[in-house]
Amino acid sequence: MPPRTRPTERQRRLGLELRKLRNRTGLSGDQAGSLLDADRTRISNIEAGRVDVARNRLYMLLRRYGCPHGPLFEELMAMAQETGRGWWGDFRDVVAPVGRDLAELEARSAGIRVHEPLFVPGLLQTADYARAVIAESEQDEHRVERFVEFRMARQRILAGVVTYRAIVHEAALHVQIGGPKVMRRQLLRLIEAARQPNVTVQVFPFEAGSYSSFSRSFGIFGGSVPELDTVHLEHPMDSVFLRDGDHIEEYAKMFERLSGLALPAVDPESTPESHESRDSLSLIQHVMYRM
Template identity: 40%
Template sequence: MPPSTTPTLRQQRLGAELRKLREHAGLTSTAAAELLGVNQARISSIEAGRYAVSAERVRAFARGYDCADESLIEALCAMTGGRTRGWWDEYRDHLPTALIDLAELEHHAVELRVCLVIHIPALLQTTDHARALFQEVAPPLLPYEVEHRLSHRIKRQGVLHGRRAVRYTALIHEAALRMGFGGREVARAQLQHLIDMGEHDNVVVRVIPFGSGFPGTGQSIDYLSGRVPQLDTVQLDTHHGCEFLDAQSQLTKYRTVLDRMEPAALPSSESRDFIHRIAQQL
């Protein structure tokens, strides 16, 4: 398969996981190349995500590295074949690369868990609410940039619908429900949309009210579960864009934080009533 000069985050992750397997086997890239019958430069390119590999090659690497974790091997094989051509590809010339990578990661995730304090989760936002947020971005976005980001966000929400709908759990702090972005009518419609989405079998919406405590730093967390826990990813929103974390210690930390947040949240039915009361107060 031909090399890629601009590997996606998913391709880079596959290469990084193959590097971990090699290092766990105690092999240098030179030794691995000799063992597997390829040149050292090819090993380096594969591990950097610049050269696509086949499922057969991944299995050969796993055998050479004495990896016996069949679940992990099959999950890595599912990541092969080069860049995924999805709807997000049409935005590559219009949006930051991190947003394209996020859409691709969500598409391949088997479960999504989020916790937000100030904002409504992106996958649960209405069009008007999302537009109001994008219009407040600093530095300001041009009108066509707002529309590109808006359509991209709405298309991302497709992972919650259809036959392949992913399981989605959203823990939302009361503060986010009361921010009122876009004005009274937009805010009311957004809260009703949260209630409606919470009725879907694959969507869980739970509210963390003021006074119930809040484990962690209050940072927004987007946890994307892969086919196996080793392939999970955490996405954090920052002022300079998306940040992705995948070190095992980081994954363990954020899983623990989310697990500790859930007891602070109201059950789904109580959360629905809570959101409805806030909407009536607007």
């Protein structure tokens, strides 16, 4: 089978981790290839995610690369076994590969941290809100509905064990996407989502100070081991996945700084009279009732 031209994010990540391990041991591509009775081109294709590596051969490489038995070893073995065939494949007609990569990454994550400055995060959107957002850039009604279905399907992971933390700027609460009725339902959805024990929602208020260094939308996806954490940056024309440890640490610190400056998390079980100070719930309710 010829090398694939468009590896998935999972395939690229597996290859990247193998290259890191090989470089750490000081082995050349030729030396690694000899372990598989192959040439360095084969190793290069494996490390680029363009070809798969059989389970027994991956086991051999990991042992030779000095990767100890443990969570990382097992997760790399599992990544190689995954087919990538999930529900997201049903949306190939409208969703670009990078969007399907994101859905697969979400499905594999143990924890997700998201910061959104202008919109309600996709995993917390109502169908009407998502429809209004998507319709801004897509005119075909059928495609709009397919995109909405895709976004709603992504939200199923919140019913599982994944931990989800979202920091939303107050500006996103005021921008009336779809009109007042749609926004009221969307704000109520934020409160309802926060009732789930695995979901945390914080609002970054206008008065919290300078926001210029935090203006970028980003998501941090935690793997089963820290070495496999990934940062996702969304851009109008494309998305970027960051896999370097330094970048991930930088965004993790940024998220915690945002969390420290944001209002206390939504606690939908608290009573109004218990709010001794301003919190995310009271701000969301204030915006909602003024619409």
